[in-house]
Amino acid sequence: MRAFLQIVSPLSPLGGKVFQNLRQVRQVAPNNIYLVQRFTTSPPRLRFVLNSFTKDPLEMTTTTLKGDLLDKVALDAMLRRRMFYTPSFEIYGGVSGLYDYGPPGCALQANIIDVWRKHFVLEEDMLEVDCTALTPHDVLKTSGHVDKFADWMCKDPKNGDIFRADHFVEAILESRLKGDKEARGQKVEEKEEDPKKKKKKSKAQAAVKLDDAVVKEYEEILARIDNYNGEELGELIKKYDLRNPATGVQPTPPMAFNLMFGTSIGPSSNIPGYLRPETAQGQFLNFAKLLDFNTGGMPFASASIGKAYRNEISPRAGLLRVREFLMAEIEHFVDPESHKKHHRFHEVEDVELVLLDRHTQLSGQTTVKKMAIGQAVKDGLVDNETLGYFLARIHLFLKKIGVDQSKIRFRQHMANEMAHYACDCWDAELLTSSGWIECVGCADRSAYDLSVHAKKTGAPLVVREALAEPKVTEQWEVEIEKKKFGPIYKKDGKAIEDALLATSQEELSKLAKELQENGKVVIDVPGVGDGKVEVSKDLLAIEWRKRSVNHREYTPNVIEPSFGIGRILYSLIEHTYWTRGTEGGDEARGVLSVPPIVAPTKVLVVPLSKTKDFAPFLRKVSQKLRSAGISSRIDDSTASIGKRYSRNDELGTPFGITLDFQTIKDGTITLRERDSTSQVRAEEDKVIAAIQSLVDGSKTWTDIEKELPKFEGQELEVR
Amino acid sequence: MRAFLQIVSPLSPLGGKVFQNLRQVRQVAPNNIYLVQRFTTSPPRLRFVLNSFTKDPLEMTTTTLKGDLLDKVALDAMLRRRMFYTPSFEIYGGVSGLYDYGPPGCALQANIIDVWRKHFVLEEDMLEVDCTALTPHDVLKTSGHVDKFADWMCKDPKNGDIFRADHFVEAILESRLKGDKEARGQKVEEKEEDPKKKKKKSKAQAAVKLDDAVVKEYEEILARIDNYNGEELGELIKKYDLRNPATGVQPTPPMAFNLMFGTSIGPSSNIPGYLRPETAQGQFLNFAKLLDFNTGGMPFASASIGKAYRNEISPRAGLLRVREFLMAEIEHFVDPESHKKHHRFHEVEDVELVLLDRHTQLSGQTTVKKMAIGQAVKDGLVDNETLGYFLARIHLFLKKIGVDQSKIRFRQHMANEMAHYACDCWDAELLTSSGWIECVGCADRSAYDLSVHAKKTGAPLVVREALAEPKVTEQWEVEIEKKKFGPIYKKDGKAIEDALLATSQEELSKLAKELQENGKVVIDVPGVGDGKVEVSKDLLAIEWRKRSVNHREYTPNVIEPSFGIGRILYSLIEHTYWTRGTEGGDEARGVLSVPPIVAPTKVLVVPLSKTKDFAPFLRKVSQKLRSAGISSRIDDSTASIGKRYSRNDELGTPFGITLDFQTIKDGTITLRERDSTSQVRAEEDKVIAAIQSLVDGSKTWTDIEKELPKFEGQELEVR
Incomplete structure (x- = not known):
């Protein structure tokens, strides 16, 4: 890449x-x-x-919205x-x-977030929180991030180059496969004009023919490249003698490199901390308060939008792998005994998704299946309804903001690839010029996080549920006469107590019999005397007791849809970008066909010329657009109207209003649509109402073209 | 405090x-x-x-919205x-x-940001950017933050307690003044019921009478406490023998403690960096690109909303002094030769502000002046129109979100108090139970930041402006025959060249004459030979030349309104909170009278009972509210309607819709207003239209009460 x-x-x-x-x-x-x-x-x-x-992105055949090569x-x-x-x-x-x-990226990001908030938080009454990025060490130690949130890094001992180990293996094997193709005389696209570069390249990719078996091995390794751990990657480097092309030497064995940025909090640097690598932990730590806020109701979801930080070993590919990024994460808390059913699953069960499951990948394949999510859950391909519900909702969200439907797939993680906290995970991947990119992860984190934090802090991160009818249980119970224990066993008392309390039900049943028969029991207590300790019946009782339980306490499981907003934003740009050819032989002009709902600016307002006669109309139109909550920009530069429109096509501005001399006469204005460049003409208020319905999605341009008179007058000038 | x-x-x-x-x-x-x-x-x-x-917040007489003691x-x-x-x-x-x-705070924050974005960014076509919080060391070294962004910290050598030096001095002097009052038999409010605490307190505040002159000295010091540097604070500690009450010893002399959180970026920790202490630097570094985006037009403003980080020595007072906080900052770039005029100043010149200027404070006073901003600029109290324009716009913003008009003042910084980059600064301060709190800073950063970054990097952070007519200048110019210089002067050539080029116009005029008369000049070059060097006329020419300049290049000045969103949010809560007495002797019920525009939730929907007959109406009302973009929550718990309303009064929910048995019959619903608790009744669509106009601010509750029939039926139940 x-x-x-x-x-x-x-x-x-x-x-x-x-x-x-x-x-x-x-x-x-x-x-x-x-x-x-x-x-x-x-x-x-x-x-x-x-x-x-x-692999060179230029060699990939990514297409634009209109099917041309990107x-x-x-x-x-x-x-x-x-x-x-x-x-x-x-x-x-x-x-x-x-x-x-910059300004258009910032507005596009804000609009994607706005749609996200409406689609998820408001639609499903999620509890949004905003937690700090600064996080003390203890929290991330407990969550496992201090020990396990790492990538495998290796180093060239000769020149100090640092590689992410999986990327290194992938790169070298791919270049060998390419060399093999060349040697076999197969077409390998080469678009380099720089001779220096070509030389370096051919050094890295000597046209060496490989055995058919080796080619197959390489291809299988590449299909499951995400599934190797550090040791395995090290073995691959040795086995296939993978060397840094720059120096010709093998890098060191992969070492774990923790991806968190460290800092310390307080005036004497007394609290070690990190920048959060995900927004999730803040939500887990607030679980008890959120449950209380939700007046105890289950299931429920919290949500958070905020920056997270990962100290990537070798960031690359623009917005696709960065060290500071905006995330939007949902933590849906669910009773594990509910079989993770979801009460709105029926609303989405017919949504069709493209799925690439774990088994397919492990067999070295990348064949996808297109099926309704209802069927996928029924077949057990997707584990449960809640997970399936969110996969479908993610799909609908991506569709709403304008992602190309033919460039989405859901890929299941393989075992080694999963984060340390996950028990299942599906990624929504979007196809870009850099290949399939993970843009949304949807993980089943089970009860992992709540359990570890509760264990560490003693906080009750559980749901306490009244049972419809009390549950009666019977079991062997041990009762110890603590006051007598101390004087008799002295310092060993505690160890003996613990051993008794840790005894299994089966053992207790035997000991109860022994106690009754012999008036004493002999138990194993390693480390005390010879390991056998005698306890007489005046020191303990073992009895079969009945207990009635009115409440059930459980730790909820968590389904976590987690969105990388920057990756989604970049993929969306690639999916909606295309170029409009010109007849005059000028450069092709870029168009960004993002839907109005996320477009950075909704309307461009252009007066035909700089004459002062347009000023009052400009003010009025701007004011009315602002009142209607529609973002607009005025371009009153001296460039031709066509040029002004095409500058804004690039920015994704879906609509344009022109004020011309007719406007001064009768108050009518023209409205142009970005993708078709067709125009209508009507009175100001009708045009603004039309824009409002286009922006809120209640009407399409085809509807508007039927309602308002077509305008062709400026066509020549606009072109 | x-x-x-x-x-x-x-x-x-x-x-x-x-x-x-x-x-x-x-x-x-x-x-x-x-x-x-x-x-x-x-x-x-x-x-x-x-x-x-x-000082004890309980002893301050902060009042609620309704004038009761908070x-x-x-x-x-x-x-x-x-x-x-x-x-x-x-x-x-x-x-x-x-x-x-949590959820209501998060929604309140999002709504304040939304109003901010409309009031500033959209209203004035500002260029919004979103820059990273991670910042490399070099940037903040250049900006002066590495060396100067610090507070004065001192330490108790006995027990290790750490103090912010100004807070320490302030605290001890205030406690002595209080002791003095006690000794004089003046009333000192004491509301403590805990005897242990009283004991500790009285230890710190021995009731010692002070000389009248000393009282005056202390009061003057406190009035300008923000104006002392570390050395001066150290002198105060010595002079007045200020001791830590916990140990009875004087703390160490104040040392500068840098407030930035450090980290390092990259896999080998190779780039030292910090978390940004303000969002401004990212905007300055992008200046050239933003100017280009704005097609070269000046003045213009950029804006940014994002988290910033300060490692406070002793954070306290809840949201008022925190280590991670949301800022909204504007950098308005202006031509210094424009006298910082602002083309929209006339729109705000009549806005009245409460001002506390620098001179008043330095004289040990806190007397404020209330005056129109137009007058304040005219009188030179506020330096220029652009600064004045933003002070007025800040005031209008605070008013719009519901801040109490009687609890705002604008305080000018004193010289030592200003940030290292500022040449003038006014803070919008809001009165809270912790005193007057700086919530918005409005600084004139002059050309400081752009200049230092340009100097360090060589990047052209300037505006290049075509002059209406070329400017002709005449001056003495030196031309050196470089080729001959080297062979003659060898290693001294460069020093002699530099000396010639650094010669003043006056000197050059003399040298020109000397050259013409003697065929050579003798110049001073310290460090070369005996400090005198002879240069003959074949090595240089000194001539009177005319130059025509078509462009002017200048570094813009920056006016920076900078908003601490958390502080504004907290102050707003204090300003809008009050309690409604009850007749039955229950606890007083809290109400948060935030304006609808920022209220976390706009409408509470309550069905009279849990009967299923309400379900279709509930769905329909919710759906219609959602379509109208109005956030709502349903409360279908079994609590009484009055209780459900009062729970939401606390959350600031301004409107409530009740579905009752009448609704099932005729489709009418009631609408209740939070502050007055009065109600109207009408058909669903009319009520939703009414809410929409109340939320967008086009109508008031008084308007709605005139338009829709009053409803008194549930009154008893609601109370």
Whole structure:
């Protein structure tokens, strides 16, 4: 996979600075080979192509919304030019894995979050909380993150390059497979024009033919690459002699590298802590209060939207693997004895999903099944209704914000791949130019988190439920005369007590008999005397007792849908981007066909010219749009109307209003739709009402075209 | 000032745990004296009263919205019980200065942010960005935060207690003044019932009479307590022999304690970094891109909403001083040569503000002036229109979300108090039970930040503006024959060149004459030979030249309104809270009269009883409210309607809909307003339309009472 890092730097003032920064950039992503190319675009920019030696996105056949081949370079240039997002601290050389969102990216993100909140939190009365990112060590020690939240890292002993072990194995095997294809004379797409690069590349991918059996082995390894642990990855590196192409040496055996950012809290640095790697823990710790807030009702869900932090070993691929990111997470708490039924499952059971299960992947395949979620749960492919309900709701959410339906699949995690807390997990993956990307995880965390925190702190993270009728249980019970125990057994008293209390029901039944018959029992207490201790009947009683229980106490299980908003946002951009050809031979113009509901700006308002006659109309239209809660921007620059519209097509603005000389005469305005570029003309209020119904989704453009008169007058000018 | 930390912990299961945690809590806030009280409320709770020895909030006469004395203990209990916010990690003993927002707090926060975004970002077309909190060291070194973003900390050498030096001085002087009052027989309110506490207190505040002159000195020091630096605070401690009451010893001299949380970024911990202490730096670093996005137009503003982090020495007073908090910041970039005029200033010039200026404070006074912002700018009290415009807009924002107009003042910073980057600053302060609290800062950061970052990185953080007509300048210019310089002067060449280029215009005029007359000049170059160097006319020319300049380049100044959302949220709660007396002698019931626009939930829907006949009406009403974008909750519990309403009065829910048996007959429903408890009755659609106009602010309850028939039927039941 190749990562592009473009450093915008007007050549004159920055010049040497950027080259100085190269060293810093290398530190950040030391496993990449650097090639510096200079482009003569205006304004002049330097472009660093960070080329790691894995599969090349240019060679993948990702298509745009209209089925054309995606020009990733053009898309990246557009996203940068229009400031959707940009590397953070770029004038300081940047820090890999950190990005800032500019105005359109920020608005797109806010709108996705707004839809998310309505689709999940409001629709299902979830309890939203906002917890701190700073987290003390003890919490994350208990949750297992301090010990287990790590990736496998290995290092080139010669030049110090650092790799994520699974990425390294994947990269080398893929390059060998590619070399094999070349050697067999099969077509391997090559699009490089830089001879230096070609040379490096061919060094990494010597065109060596492999045995058919080896090819099959490699392919099977790649299909389950996520399923290897560190030791296994180390074995693969040795077995297949995988070497760093830059130095020709094997890296060190993989070591666990914890992904949390550490810090310390307080004036004397007295509380070690971390930045949270997920928002979930805050929700678990508040469980008892949330249950109370919900007046004890079960099941219920909490939700949280906030930043999380992971110190990735080698961040790459833009927004897809970053160190600080926005998450939206739901923790749905459910009674495990309810078989995880869900009372609204029937509403979604016919929703069709594309599924890639665990067994298929373990057999080295990637064949998917398309089926209704109802059937998938019935067949046991998806474990239970609650998990199935959320998979379907996730699918509907992604559909609502405009994700391409043909580029979603749900992939089940394999055993080694799962997070330490999960007992089952399905990812919603979206297809992008970087392959299938995990954008939403839907894990069954069972009772893991609540149990470990309750055990550690003694807090009652349980549900206490009144039973419809008391449950009567009978069992052997031990009663110890503590006052007499001490004087007789002295320091061993406690050990003997513990041994008695730990005795199984079966054993107790035997001991009761023994006690009755002999007036004493002999029990095993390792470490006390010879390991056998005699206890007489005046020191204890063992009796068969009946107990009536009115309440049931249980630790809820948790189903956790967890959304990576940045990944969803980036995938959505790729899915909705396309280019409109021009007849005049100009450059193809980009269009971002995001649905109105998430579009950064809903309406562009353009007066035909800068004449002052338009001013009162502009004010009135803007004011009315604002009152209707519709975000709009005015473009009163001197560019042609066509140019102004096309600038906003790139930003995803779905509608455009033009004020022309007819407006001054009769108060009518035109309304243009982004994707079709067709227009209607009507009075101001009718147009604004039309926009409102388009934005809230109650009408489509086809409806509006039927209702309002078509307008063709400006067509030539708009083109 | 006293901080309350209440640890909710059902007594039975946690018992000893909480007491164990006491040690941890002490570590966090070691300057507090702990008193443990046990209350017998149900469910049983333990309450830790953290009593530091400063002014007691109970003794302040903060009033509620209705003018009654604020019962802070009851309010805190309500906020905790209804989960507005809660100490983070409480089951682990908590970490001071970290709080989580529960569902109502989270919704209130989201609504305040929503109003903020509309009032500032959308209204003024600001460019919103979302930058990372992780920030590399170099950025904050340049901005001055690494060296200067610190508070003064001192330590008790005997027991290790850590104090914020200004808080320490303030506390001791205030307690002495109180002792003086007691000694003079003046009334000092005492509301303590705990004899142990009284004892400790009286130890700290021995009733010693002070000289009148000393009283005056203390009072003047307290009035400008924010104006002392570390050295001065140290001198005060020595001069007045200020001792820690817990040990009777003087603390160490104040040392600077940097407030940033450190971390390191990357797999080999290779990039030292911090969590940002403000969102501003990300906006400054993106200045060139934002200017470009704005197609070069000036002035413009960027804005950002996000978390910031400050490692406070001794966090206290709940949400008012925390270590992780939500900020909303605006950076308004303006041409310094425009005299910081603002084109919309006329829209706000009549807005009246309460001002407390720098001079008044330095003279030891706190007398405020109420005046129109137009007048304040005219009088030079507020430096310029842009600063004045934002002060007025801040005031209007606070008014819109429901802050009490009589509890706002704008206080100007004194010189030593200002942040290192500011050249002027006014705080919007809100009056709470903890005194006047800085909730919004409005600083003029001049060109400080852009200049230092540009200097460090070489990035052109400037505006380049075409001049209407070229500016012609004439001046002496030096031209050096570099090729000849080297061979003649060898290693001294560079020093001589630099000396020539650094020569003033006046000197150059003399040298030109000398050159013409003697064919050579003699110049001073310290460190070269005897400090005099001869340069002949074949090596240089000095000429009077004319230059025409078409562009002007300047570094913009920045006006920065910066909002602490948590502080605003807490102050708003205090300002809108009141209690409704009851006739039956029950406990007074809390009401939170927040405006509908920020209320966590807009409508409570209550069916008269649990009978199934209401189900279809409930579904329909909920669906219609959701379509209208109005958040609602159903309460179909078995509690009385009055109880259900009063539970939601506490949560600030402004409207209530009741479905009763009449509803089943004729489809009419009742609508109740929170503050007046008066009700109207009408058909469903009319009631929903009424709610919509109340929520969007187009109508008041008085309007609705005139439009829809009054309903008194349930009155008895609701009371």
